[in-house]
Amino acid sequence: MGIDKERIQAILDKHIARGVVGASLAISLPAQEISLLTSGFADKFKKTPMRPDHTFRIASCTKTFIATGLHMLVEDGKVDLDEPITRWFPDMPNAAKMPVRILLNHQSGLPDFETSMPMISDKTWAAEEIVDFAFKHGVQKEPWHGMEYSNTGYVLSGIIIARETGNPYSDHLRQRIFTPLGMKDTWVATHEAFPLAREARGYMHVDPDGKPQWDIQGAGDPVDGLWDSTEWFPMSGANAAGDMVSTPKDVVTFLNALFDGKILGPKQLSEMKDNLLPAQFPGSKVVANGHGMLVSRYGDIDVKGHLGQIPGHSSLMGRDEKTGVTAMLIQNSGAADFEAFFLNGVNEPFGEIFHAARDMIR
DSSP states (O other): OOHHHHHHHHHHHHHHHOOOOOEEEEEETTTTTTTTEEEEEEEEETEEEEOOOBEEEEEHHHHHHHHHHHHHHHHHHTTOOOGGGGGTTSSSTTTTGEEEEEGGGTOOOOOOOOTTSSSSSSOOOHHHHHHHHHHHOOOOOOOSSSSSOOHHHHHHHHHHHHHTTTTHHHHIIIIIHHHHHTTOOOOOOSSSOOOOGGBBBOOOOTTTTTSSSSOTOOOOOBBOHHHHHHHHGGGTTTTTGGEEEEHHHHHHHHHHHHHHSSSSSSHHHHHHHHHEEEEEEETTTTTEEEESSEEEETTTTEEEEEEEEEEEEEEEEETTTTTEEEEEEEESSSSSTSSHHHHHTTHHHHHHHHHHHHHTTT
């Protein structure tokens, strides 16, 4: 049995009816083509309908690609997950206590930069500048102290990929993943130009009282409760922690290839998705994490994948390994508060979609 598009469309339309600007979904059942559905607007004020070929900033969903790229280097014999990172970062505090794998599983204790970095800026960041910024503005903890979401660990992972390959990590991802899989609508924005005109505009919402959830210099006044945040954040400021631009279809293409064993061998794939530690993330359904993988629980369904949050775009992607259903849902609505509906509300339709899809293959 195939996708019941009418049922899935109703889930998306209900989500949009609650005030979300627009949403785009790619979903596949085992051995079936990817289905694409959309609802709402790509441009709220021009009333441009959302289309499947609109691109989005997938934010931290980038981490799954970076982790995959690093595991490829492990398979190539260039990197050992259990070697300390001192080979690349000899002067970094606690480097001798941090094996490579700890950069990927959010147990490194590295200081983070996300909450300190300006959200509105035209600065072009180098990876090393971001790491220095993190140590200046964040607090380092002991490795293996527990789950502490680490964007810095992924910036360091991107540096390792670049130093081991002799080229930007974008080249490695394009040559080994994007091009072989035919992902023609995917870019690494720190290093590659992407067509901004094809991107769904991103919007940040005010809180229910109509007041800004935070004060950002340069944001201006909201219009109809929204800021157009499309060009607020410099993508180089996310770097390997969250700088990719893609479509839901391309992302599901990647996830299907990854989980079906077409990118990594069984050992490294298992390291990514099965070597799990308890985890949580505010405003999410996350219960565990691996390497570039977050496990989100929706009732009796566990989805292995990731979430992505960047000003104006919020996304969820993953696979239910029990059924083989794979999906990515992304919306062009966001908020500053992790608990706000316009940020974490994407979990509700995502869970409903997986439950509906399970019914379709019974």
